[in-house]
Amino acid sequence: MSVPTVSARPAARHGWAQALAAVLTGLAVMALAAALGLWAAGATGLPDAAFPRVVAATLVTSVGGSVDLSGNAGVLAQTRAGLTVIPLSVTVAGALVIGAGFLRPLRHRAVASARELAGWAARIAVLWLLVLIGLALGARQTFAVDVGNGTLSDLTGLFDSAPRVGFTTDVPLTVLFGLLWLAGVLLLALLVARGAPLPGRLLRFQESVRPAAHAMVVLLLAYVVVALVAALITAATRGHVPATFAVILLGLPNLAWLALTIGLGATWNGRVDGPFGLPMPHVLDVILRTPHVSELSLRSLTRYDGRWWWLVAVDAILLLAVAFRMAARSPARIRLWQHAVHLAVALALAVLMICLTGRISAHYGLSLLGIGDLGGGLSGELFLRPRLWQAVGLGALWGLVAGFLGGLLAKGVRRRGEVDGP
Known part of the structure; x- marks a missing residue:
C-alpha cells in the first residue's frame, strides 16, 4: 500500500467540497442571524410574503452590497426614500465562520506557497460569487404605503395614486463589494491567525x-x-x-x-427626525x-x-x-x-x-399635489456620520x-x- 506524500495532502484538503462547506456554513450563519433579528424586529408581518426577500437584502447590505429604494405614487405624487446601513452583527458572524473555514485546511503548517493560497481562496471566491448573484437577484420587493386617514388618503383614492415603495439591488456593485469583502476577510484571517501559513517571502513581516x-x-x-x-x-x-x-x-x-x-x-x-429611532x-x-x-x-x-x-x-x-x-x-x-x-x-x-x-443614513417622504410636503408622519430622517x-x-x-x-x-x-x- 502506498503512503500519500506530504505534498499531495494539501491538494487533497483544498478541494471544492471543503470550499463549498466553508461558504455554505458562513451563509447559513449569516442568514440565521439576519432572519432571527428581523423576526424580533417584527419583519415577519410584512405583506406579500416579503420576509425571505428582506432577509436576502439584509445579507446583501451586510457584505457591503448595494440596495436601492424606489417609490412610485403616480404622476401627481412624489415619493423619496434612501437607506444606508450595514448590519454588522450579520457581517461579523459571517466573517468569523468563513475565515475559520478558510484556515481550517491550512492548520498545522508553517509555510504555504502563494499559488496554493491563491488557488484555495479562488475556489471560495467562485462559490461566493454565485451566492452574491443569487442574493442580489432575490432581494427585490415592492410594498404599498399606508397614508392613514385624512386629506392625503382621500386624494390618493381620488387620483388612484396610492404610493408604493420597494427595494432592488445593484447586481454589479453587490458582486464587486461582496468579493472585496470576502478578500478582506480571507486576508485578515491570514494576518490574525498565529498558526496560519504564509509564503516564505512574507514570513519576515509576521513578527x-x-x-x-x-x-x-x-x-x-x-x-x-x-x-x-x-x-x-x-x-x-x-x-x-x-x-x-x-x-x-x-x-x-x-x-x-x-x-x-x-x-x-x-x-x-x-x-433623528420622524418615527425613526x-x-x-x-x-x-x-x-x-x-x-x-x-x-x-x-x-x-x-x-x-x-x-x-x-x-x-x-x-x-x-x-x-x-x-x-x-x-x-x-x-x-x-x-x-x-x-x-x-x-x-x-x-x-x-x-x-x-x-x-x-x-x-435613512430617509423617506411623500408629497401629493404639494400636500404633505414630506412632513409629519409621512417623512423621517436618520443619519449618523x-x-x-x-x-x-x-x-x-x-x-x-x-x-x-x-x-x-x-x-x-x-x-x-x-x-x-x-
Whole structure:
C-alpha cells in the first residue's frame, strides 16, 4: 500500500467540497442571524410574503452590497426614500465562520506557497460569487404605503395614486463589494491567525503585523462581548426584549464600536427626525432628536449623564490589555517604540474601518399635489456620520501610548527569542 506524500495532502484538503462547506456554513450563519433579528424586529408581518426577500437584502447590505429604494405614487405624487446601513452583527458572524473555514485546511503548517493560497481562496471566491448573484437577484420587493386617514388618503383614492415603495439591488456593485469583502476577510484571517501559513517571502513581516492585527481583532470582539452583556442586562431589567434582541442580532457591533470611538474622544454628527429611532441606549435618541445636526461625543453624553465617563475607562483597560498581549506575543527584540508604532497603526486602521462601516443614513417622504410636503408622519430622517480624520488621529494617539505602556508591562514576560543567561 502506498503512503500519500506530504505534498499531495494539501491538494487533497483544498478541494471544492471543503470550499463549498466553508461558504455554505458562513451563509447559513449569516442568514440565521439576519432572519432571527428581523423576526424580533417584527419583519415577519410584512405583506406579500416579503420576509425571505428582506432577509436576502439584509445579507446583501451586510457584505457591503448595494440596495436601492424606489417609490412610485403616480404622476401627481412624489415619493423619496434612501437607506444606508450595514448590519454588522450579520457581517461579523459571517466573517468569523468563513475565515475559520478558510484556515481550517491550512492548520498545522508553517509555510504555504502563494499559488496554493491563491488557488484555495479562488475556489471560495467562485462559490461566493454565485451566492452574491443569487442574493442580489432575490432581494427585490415592492410594498404599498399606508397614508392613514385624512386629506392625503382621500386624494390618493381620488387620483388612484396610492404610493408604493420597494427595494432592488445593484447586481454589479453587490458582486464587486461582496468579493472585496470576502478578500478582506480571507486576508485578515491570514494576518490574525498565529498558526496560519504564509509564503516564505512574507514570513519576515509576521513578527510586526500579526501581533498587532490579532490585538485589534481581540479588542473589537471584546467590545462586542461587553455590549452584549449590557444589552442582556437591559433586556432583563427594563423590558423591550424583542427590540433588544433585534439590535443584538443585527447591529450590536454598530453600537459597540461607536462607543469605542467615542471613548477615544471621537465626535459623530447626526440627527433623528420622524418615527425613526435608535432602540438602545435611549440617550442616543435624546441627543440626536433635535431640529439641527447634533454632536454625539463624550461631552454631550456626560452632559446628559455623568456616568458615561466609564467609556474612557473601558477603552483604557481593554487597550492596555491587548497592548500587553501584543507585546507578549512579539519577539523579544522588538523595541518599545516599535510596539507603540505597531499598535498606533493598527488602531488607526481599526477606527477607520469603524467610521466607514458604522455610518447610518435613512430617509423617506411623500408629497401629493404639494400636500404633505414630506412632513409629519409621512417623512423621517436618520443619519449618523463621524468626523473621520479626528477619529483616526485620536486612534493613532491612543495606540502610541497604549503600545508603549503594553511593551513596558511585557518586559518581565518571557517571550519568543529570549534565552537564559549564563
